Amino acid sequence: MPKTVLMQGNEAAVEGAVAAGMRFFAGYPITPSTEIAEGCALRLPQEGGKFIQMEDEISSIAAVLGASAAGMKAMTATSGPGFSLMQENIGYGAMAEIPCVIVDVQRSGPSTGLPTSPSQGDYMQARWGTHGDHPVIALSPATVRETYTLIIRAFNLSEKYRTPVIFLMDEIVGHMREDVELPDPSTLKINQRKMSFHDGANKQCYFVPDGQFVPAMKPFGQGERYNITGLAHDESGFPVNSSEIAGKLVGRLLDKVEKNVDDICRVEEVEMDDAETAIVCFGGTTRAVMDAVAAAREAGEKVGMFRPITVWPFPEKALRARLPRLKRILTVEHNHGQMLLEVQRIVGGALSVDFLGRIDGTVISPADILAKLREEGPSHAE
Amino acid sequence: MPSDLVHLYMRIDHLPQIWCPGCGNGVIMRDVAVAIDELIHDEDNPIKREDIVIVSGIGCSSRAAGYLDFNSIHTTHGRAIAFATGIKMANPRLHVIVLTGDGDCSAIGGNHLIHAARRNLGLTVICFNNDIYGMTGGQYSPTTPNGDKATTAPYGNVDRPFDIAQLASGAGASFSARGDIYHARETIEIIKQAILHKGFSLVDVYSICPTYYGRKNKKGDAVEMLKWQRDNLVPTARYYSMSEEDRKNKKLVGILSFNDYPEYTEEYAKIVAACRKTKKG
Amino acid sequence: MYGRKKLVIEPAWCKGCGICAAFCPKQVLEIRKEKVVLRDEEQCISCGLCELRCPDYAIYLVNEEE
Numbered sequence: 234m235p236k237t238v239l240m241q242g243n244e245a246a247v248e249g250a251v252a253a254g255m256r257f258f259a260g261y262p263i264t265p266s267t268e269i270a271e272g273c274a275l276r277l278p279q280e281g282g283k284f285i286q287m288e289d290e291i292s293s294i295a296a297v298l299g300a301s302a303a304g305m306k307a308m309t310a311t312s313g314p315g316f317s318l319m320q321e322n323i324g325y326g327a328m329a330e331i332p333c334v335i336v337d338v339q340r341s342g343p344s345t346g347l348p349t350s351p352s353q354g355d356y357m358q359a360r361w362g363t364h365g366d367h368p369v370i371a372l373s374p375a376t377v378r379e380t381y382t383l384i385i386r387a388f389n390l391s392e393k394y395r396t397p398v399i400f401l402m403d404e405i406v407g408h409m410r411e412d413v414e415l416p417d418p419s420t421l422k423i424n425q426r427k428m429s430f431h432d433g434a435n436k437q438c439y440f441v442p443d444g445q446f447v448p449a450m451k452p453f454g455q456g457e458r459y460n461i462t463g464l465a466h467d468e469s470g471f472p473v474n475s476s477e478i479a480g481k482l483v484g485r486l487l488d489k490v491e492k493n494v495d496d497i498c499r500v501e502e503v504e505m506d507d508a509e510t511a512i513v514c515f516g517g518t519t520r521a522v523m524d525a526v527a528a529a530r531e532a533g534e535k536v537g538m539f540r541p542i543t544v545w546p547f548p549e550k551a552l553r554a555r556l557p558r559l560k561r562i563l564t565v566e567h568n569h570g571q572m573l574l575e576v577q578r579i580v581g582g583a584l585s586v587d588f589l590g591r592i593d594g595t596v597i598s599p600a601d602i603l604a605k606l607r608e609e610g611p612s613h614a615e
Numbered sequence: 616m617p618s619d620l621v622h623l624y625m626r627i628d629h630l631p632q633i634w635c636p637g638c639g640n641g642v643i644m645r646d647v648a649v650a651i652d653e654l655i656h657d658e659d660n661p662i663k664r665e666d667i668v669i670v671s672g673i674g675c676s677s678r679a680a681g682y683l684d685f686n687s688i689h690t691t692h693g694r695a696i697a698f699a700t701g702i703k704m705a706n707p708r709l710h711v712i713v714l715t716g717d718g719d720c721s722a723i724g725g726n727h728l729i730h731a732a733r734r735n736l737g738l739t740v741i742c743f744n745n746d747i748y749g750m751t752g753g754q755y756s757p758t759t760p761n762g763d764k765a766t767t768a769p770y771g772n773v774d775r776p777f778d779i780a781q782l783a784s785g786a787g788a789s790f791s792a793r794g795d796i797y798h799a800r801e802t803i804e805i806i807k808q809a810i811l812h813k814g815f816s817l818v819d820v821y822s823i824c825p826t827y828y829g830r831k832n833k834k835g836d837a838v839e840m841l842k843w844q845r846d847n848l849v850p851t852a853r854y855y856s857m858s859e860e861d862r863k864n865k866k867l868v869g870i871l872s873f874n875d876y877p878e879y880t881e882e883y884a885k886i887v888a889a890c891r892k893t894k895k896g
Numbered sequence: 897m898y899g900r901k902k903l904v905i906e907p908a909w910c911k912g913c914g915i916c917a918a919f920c921p922k923q924v925l926e927i928r929k930e931k932v933v934l935r936d937e938e939q940c941i942s943c944g945l946c947e948l949r950c951p952d953y954a955i956y957l958v959n960e961e962e
Contacts, residue, residue: 257701257704257705259700259701259704278883278886278887278889278890278891279890279891279893279894281887281891282887283704283705283883283887285700285704287697287700287730288726288727288730289726291694291697292694292696292697292700292726292727292730293697295690295691295694295697295698295700295701295727296697296698296700296701296704297701298690298698298701299670299688299697299698299699299700299701299702299703299704299705300701300702300704300705301701301705302688302698302701302702303668303701303702303705303706303709304705304706305705307701307705321691322691322694325690325691329688452706453668453686453688453702453706453709454665454666454668454686454706454708454709455665456665457686458665458684458685458686458687459686459687460680460681460687460688460689461687461688461689462681462688462689463689463690463691464689471626471629471681472681472689616904616906617906617909617953617956618904618947618953618956618957618958619958620956621953621956625953630909630953631908631909631911631952631953631954632952634951635911636911636912636913637911637913637914637915637951638951639951640951641950641951641952641953642948642949642950642951645948645950645951645953796949797919797949799948799949800948825913836913836914837913837914837915838913838914838915838918838919841915841918841919841949842918
C-alpha cells in the first residue's frame with residue numbers, strides 16, 4: 234500500500250536508502266546535510282543497521298568503504314567542505330571498486346561560504362574532485378519524492394557497477410518539505426551485490442570474464458582471502474608496476490561507465506518534442522524552470538526543459554537527439570556555469586548556448602528565467 | 616624454501632619483501648604472524664583464520680598487509696584505522712588488525728587514532744615505529760626525537776616527539792603497550808594479548824630504520840641499533856624490579872594501560888537489540 | 897618434546913644485515929660476501945634467536961626428521 238507522508242528531502246534520502254538496503258552510515262555533522270545523519274542514527278538500529286558519527290568527513294568515507302568491503306550497503310552524507318575532504322577516498326573506492334553512496338547536499342561556496350544557502354557549485358567537483366582518471370556516476374534529484382526513488386537507484390547502480398555513486402542534492406531539495414507518496418516497498422527494484430567471485434576456473438578476486446566489465450565481490454569474513462589496494466593492481470588484487478596492467482585496469486574502470494551510458498543515463502524532458510529553445514537544468518533549479526516553461530508555453534513560445542537526472546555522465550546522446558530541432562539552449566544553474574561547459578562541449582558551436590546562474594546564495598525564480606528567455610535569442614524574436 | 620610459518624601465513628609469491636637490509640619491519644611482521652599462529656592453535660581462545668582482516672595505510676609499514684596471507688586491505692595514507700572502524704562495525708566477529716607506521720598513525724592519521732581509542736572499538740593497532748618517513752626517503756616524523764636529523768630537519772628536529780603508546784593511553788585506549796625488535800618473544804606475547812583484548816588495543820613497536828634514520832643520525836648499522844634497544848628497552852618483569860634510579864632513561868617494553876571499558880560494537884548491539892524489541896512490541 | 901632441530905639458510909632472501917650473527921649466543925654465524933653462513937654447525941644449539949630476529953626470513957630451524 235502506498236502511503237502519503239510530509240517529508241523533507243533529507244528525510245527522503247534516509248528512507249529511500251533504508252529501502253535500498255543501506256545498513257551502515259558513517260558521517261559528520263554539516264549544514265545542510267545534518268538531518269541525514271540524524272535520520273540514520275534514529276532509523277538504522279531499528280533496521281538492524283549501524284550508525285557511527287566519525288571524527289571528520291575523511292574518516293566517514295573511509296569507514297563507509299570499510300563497511301562495504303565487509304558486506305554492508307553503506308552511505309555517508311555531507312556538504313561542500315566535507316565533500317572536498319572525502320575526495321581522496323572516493324578515488325580509492327573507484328580504484329578498489331568498492332560500492333557506496335555519497336550524498337552531497339550542496340551549499341554556497343567557495344570555502345565555508347553561505348552554509349545555509351542553496352548552490353549547485355559542486356557539479357564539477359562531483360566529476361573531477363578526486364585525482365586521476367576515474368569513473369563517476371552522479372545522480373541529482375529535483376523533488377522530495379524523486380529523492381526517495383532516485384537514491385534507491387544510486388545504490389542499485391553502485392552495486393551493479395561496483396563504484397561509488399554521488400548523490401548530488403542541494404539545499405533546496407534537502408530542506409524542502411513536500412507531500413510524498415511512498416511507493417509500496419514490494420514494488421521497488423533492489424539490486425543485491427553478487428556475494429561471490431565469478432564462477433569458473435579463475436577465482437582471482439578482480440577477475441572479469443570476457444565481454445563483462447565488473448568483477449564479482451565477496452565480502453571479507455566469508456572464507457576467501459584476498460587483497461584490496463588503491464595501487465594499480467592485477468586481477469589477483471596485488472600491486473603491479475606494469476604499465477600494461479595498469480592501463481588495462483584504468484581502461485576497464487572507465488569502460489564500466491562509458492560503455493554502459495544507456496543503462497546509467499536518465500533524463501526528464503518536458504515539452505521537448507517541438508521545442509526550439511531547450512532549458513537545461515538539474516536538481517533544485519528544476520521547479521523554477523518548469524514554471525518558466527509553462528509560462529512560456531502559455532505565451533505561445535516553443536520552450537522545453539531538458540533535465541539530466543543522471544548528471545554524470547552527462548546524458549549526451551539524449552541531448553544530441555534534440556539538437557536538430559533546437560535554435561537555442563539556455564542552461565540554468567545555481568553556480569557560475571558548470572553544466573554549461575558540458576552542454577557547450579556537446580553542442581560544439583552548432584547553436585547559441587546562453588546561461589543564467591547565481592552565485593550569491595539566492596534562488597533563481599521563474600521570472601528571472603522568463604526575463605532571460607525574452608531578453609535575447611531567436612525563440613522570442615520569431 | 617621458506618619456513619613453515621612463512622609458507623603458511625605469508626604470500627610467498629610476493630617475498631622477499633621490499634624493505635631495506637636490516638629494516639625492523641620484517642621482524643614485526645613475523646611477530647604478528649607468530650602471534651596469530653599461536654592464537655589459532657590456542658586451545659582456550661582459538662581464533663579463526665578467516666575472521667582476521669589486516670588493514671594498512673601507506674608507508675613502509677603498510678606494505679605488510681600485502682605480504683600477510685589473510686583478508687587484507689591496503690588503504691589510503693593515515694586512514695587505516697577509519698577503514699578498520701567500518702569493517703569492525705559491519706562485522707564485529709572479525710579480528711581487525713591495523714598495521715601502520717609512526718607517520719601514518721600519529722601524523723596524518725592521529726585524529727583517527729585518538730578517536731578509535733576513545734570509542735574503545737575492538738581494533739588491534741600495531742604501529743611499526745621507526746622514527747622516520749622511510750618510503751619518501753627520510754623526513755622527520757612525529758616520533759623523531761628532538762634535535763635529530765632528517766632530510767626535512769637538516770639542522771636538527773625542532774619538534775618534540777609523541778610517545779605513541781602514552782598518546783593512546785591518554786586518549787582512553789583500554790589496552791596500550793610497547794614492543795620492540797630486540798625483545799621479539801616478549802613483543803609476540805604482547806601482540807597476542809592485544810588481539811585477544813576485546814576493546815581497542817595499540818602496540819607501539821619500536822622498529823629500526825638503519826637506512827634513513829640510522830645513517831642520518833650516526834646510530835650505526837642495524838646491529839648497533841638493536842644493541843641500543845637491548846640496552847635501553849626493558850621488558851616488564853625486569854623493569855619493575857629495577858630501582859627508580861636505574862629506570863631513568865630506560866623504557867618499558869610491556870603493557871602501559873589495561874582496563875575493561877565496554878567495547879563499542881557490543882554497546883551498539885545493545886541499542887540495536889532494544890530498538891528491534893520496541894519495533895516488534 | 898621436540899626432536900633435534902636443524903638450521904636452514906635461504907641465501908636468496910638474505911640481505912646481509914648481520915643481526916643473526918651479532919646476537920647468536922654461540923657465535924656460530926657469520927656474514928660472508930653479504931650473506932649469512934653457518935660457520936660451525938656442531939656448536940649451534942638450535943635456540944632460534946636468529947630466526948626470531950631475521951627481518952627477511954632467510955634463516956630458520958626445522959625438525960631434523962623433515
